[in-house]
Amino acid sequence: MNASSPRQAVRWLHIVAPPTFRAPVSAQSWCQCGWERTASDRAAVLALIDAHTAHAAVCPLLDLEGNKAA
Template sequence: MSTQPHPRLEGPTQTPTGPSSAEPAPAADGSGALKVVAEGVLSSLRPDPRGDDGRRPVGWLHIVAPPSFSAPVRASSWCSCGYERTAIGRPAVLQLVQAHDDHRTACPRLTTTHEGRAAA
């Protein structure tokens, strides 16, 4: 009966001779520079398609009118100048809508005067 030697189960493992997957590959054009990014991946930041145009809400009117006629109607009016009002009930909400409209014509944040330019 012939006995073959068993492979060693313990001991140092052999190190691979090629580059490991953690090292960057050399550039394809042979320039010597390392290729750091995968092909097809954008390496620069693109502009935000929803860019900020600088506009901000200055005044807001929010009305809640449930479908049932017997349910109470509520509304709130808000402006960045500090104007803030609320109302409950149909007559009060109608008055608040009118007050919100009146405030839009008198608010210092919304009115722009070009009188000085026109006189010059």
């Protein structure tokens, strides 16, 4: 990557976790390749975080180091 070219996000993870334990939590993970998942309880959000991390290894837009493919 050229030092003068800005980096662009390819995938995102958005988590909503209010400070109250009883409050509902949710998360959404999406990628420019078309991969998109949502979760709406604590266990599912934790699983989604793992899935979001694992997606980087198989995403056609990313290489193994999580950078944009050339």
